[in-house]
Amino acid sequence: MFRSIPRVYANIKISITANNLLSRNLILRGNFFRSISYSSRNNNGRYSRIRTNIIEKRELMFNNICKRNLTESPDLEVEVQSKPISVSVTPTKVIINWPDDQTSKFHNVWLRDHCKCDKCFHKVTKQRLVDTFKIPEDLESTSVFPEPNGIKIEWSDGHTSYFRWTWLRRHSYDPQFVDTEPFLHKKTLWNARIKDHPPTVKYEDVMGSKEGLSNWLLNIDQYGFCFVDGVPPKVRETEELAKRISFIRETHYGGFWDFTPNLEHGDTAYTSLALKAHTDNTYFTDPSGLQMFHLIEFNGTGGSSLLVDGFWAARRLKMTFPEAHRTLSTIRIPAHSAGDHGILIEPTPNAYPILNYDPLTNELYQIRYNNDDRSTLNHLTSNEVEAFYDALRKWNNILIDKENEYWVNLEPGRVLIFNNWRILHGRAEFTGHRRLIGAYLNWDDYRSKLKTSHLSSKEIDEMI
Numbered sequence: 342m343f344r345s346i347p348r349v350y351a352n353i354k355i356s357i358t359a360n361n362l363l364s365r366n367l368i369l370r371g372n373f374f375r376s377i378s379y380s381s382r383n384n385n386g387r388y389s390r391i392r393t394n395i396i397e398k399r400e401l402m403f404n405n406i407c408k409r410n411l412t413e414s415p416d417l418e419v420e421v422q423s424k425p426i427s428v429s430v431t432p433t434k435v436i437i438n439w440p441d442d443q444t445s446k447f448h449n450v451w452l453r454d455h456c457k458c459d460k461c462f463h464k465v466t467k468q469r470l471v472d473t474f475k476i477p478e479d480l481e482s483t484s485v486f487p488e489p490n491g492i493k494i495e496w497s498d499g500h501t502s503y504f505r506w507t508w509l510r511r512h513s514y515d516p517q518f519v520d521t522e523p524f525l526h527k528k529t530l531w532n533a534r535i536k537d538h539p540p541t542v543k544y545e546d547v548m549g550s551k552e553g554l555s556n557w558l559l560n561i562d563q564y565g566f567c568f569v570d571g572v573p574p575k576v577r578e579t580e581e582l583a584k585r586i587s588f589i590r591e592t593h594y595g596g597f598w599d600f601t602p603n604l605e606h607g608d609t610a611y612t613s614l615a616l617k618a619h620t621d622n623t624y625f626t627d628p629s630g631l632q633m634f635h636l637i638e639f640n641g642t643g644g645s646s647l648l649v650d651g652f653w654a655a656r657r658l659k660m661t662f663p664e665a666h667r668t669l670s671t672i673r674i675p676a677h678s679a680g681d682h683g684i685l686i687e688p689t690p691n692a693y694p695i696l697n698y699d700p701l702t703n704e705l706y707q708i709r710y711n712n713d714d715r716s717t718l719n720h721l722t723s724n725e726v727e728a729f730y731d732a733l734r735k736w737n738n739i740l741i742d743k744e745n746e747y748w749v750n751l752e753p754g755r756v757l758i759f760n761n762w763r764i765l766h767g768r769a770e771f772t773g774h775r776r777l778i779g780a781y782l783n784w785d786d787y788r789s790k791l792k793t794s795h796l797s798s799k800e801i802d803e804m805i
């Protein structure tokens with residue numbers, strides 16, 4: 342547990358004197374330290390800031406307490422580090438020095454544009470009310486008054502803003518500090534050994550409480566899939582379970598599906614053929630985020646379900662064949678769904694890489710892979726064609742490695758839901774009658790429910 346962290350109080354007054362000379366006396370009296378810093382315009386008109394810090398030994402203790410606790414929760418980092426040591430201003434910025442010796446610089450226009458007072462930000466709709474384009478380009482702070490939990494800023498346009506230290510620390514952009522969604526990034530990659538302890542929750546927990554729903558969603562986020570046991574093997578209850586997360590995504594296959602191998606739709610899913618590991622909807626610009634399956638009737642042979650952790654496979658590829666990994670992260674693949682009369686679905690732009698990384702965090706966020714739905718490769722150079730097929734073979738070898746394949750027999754009462762942007766799924770061929778029901782859910786609606794089922798409204802306000 343965290344020891345109670347001493348609070349640091351700040352009592353700072355900054356004033357801008359007349360004839361534009363900037364003289365600032367920052368007197369910061371806190372339990373641990375005093376800091377006196379001031380800026381003045383020197384002879385050639387440039388601002389220089391001289392700061393003398395008198396830091397007593399107790400401040401080191403403060404830092405040590407902070408450091409020991411920081412590793413345990415990035416959110417704590419926001420809390421603990423967001424009690425500034427000193428604040429200073431320039432004609433265009435407000436500068437905050439944090440206890441960990443980090444310094445954030447915020448443009449005046451950025452702060453004014455992000456003001457969260459009732460006049461500038463709609464408390465209910467969480468939308469901006471301030472007119473960004475009426476903020477003076479030469480906006481300056483006329484006075485700044487830091488308080489225990491935040492800072493009040495009076496602006497040259499007559500407006501007053503208030504920002505919580507925790508919000509400023511979380512949204513600092515120069516530099517950036519905190520991963521604003523730490524709990525969403527705890528991923529557990531897995532291989533075939535997951536069969537010994539697949540993530541599983543109970544239907545009555547999911548339907549019965551917010552905690553049950555949140556736990557289900559956190560499992561899906563962490564493992565990429567989760568079973569729900571005890572679900573009545575019926576359409577209504579299964580559809581209700583899907584809607585526990587969000588409304589169902591309608592596609593050209595309909596909304597909530599209930600299908601058998603009767604080619605009701607022009608897709609091999611509606612046959613008894615084997616389906617290799619794939620993700621669905623590579624032909625949509627925005628592939629479904631979650632896919633739910635409930636096998637409610639089956640009397641035949643075969644038909645086992647396959648799951649492969651695409652994030653695990655991508656990591657294996659990157660470690661063993663980095664060049665192939667680079668190829669599949671860059672070469673864009675076209676896809677189509679054209680089996681139904683009057684349907685020709687292709688994404689915009691018309692091709693995406695199989696492995697999609699966030700250009701900002703360099704985190705793998707989406708796998709788009711269905712070799713059967715891949716369209717004609719008519720846009721690659723000769724070298725790219727050779728590189729692509731070489732990389733594809735390496736990728737496929739990882740997907741079909743028994744070490745990485747999790748085969749499981751779905752059965753009535755056990756619902757499977759998985760992240761279609763991460764988990765590849767497939768099916769063994771089968772004979773006989775097989776009735777599968779399920780649904781797609783949108784990615785953004787899933788992530789929204791994941792956050793709102795886990796975060797308080799105050800935490801959500803901190804994130805936006």
Ligand SMILES: C[N+](C)(C)CCCC[C@H](N)C(=O)O
Pocket residue numbers: 594598600608609610619620621622623711714
């Ligand atoms: C709607 N339902 C899940 C039954 C079938 C979807 C068809 C799968 C398609 N080949 C794809 O990979 O997206």
Ligand SMILES: O=C(O)CCC(=O)C(=O)O
Pocket residue numbers: 610616621646766767768777
């Ligand atoms: O029939 C199954 O078990 C899965 C079908 C499938 O892979 C799909 O609909 O995308």
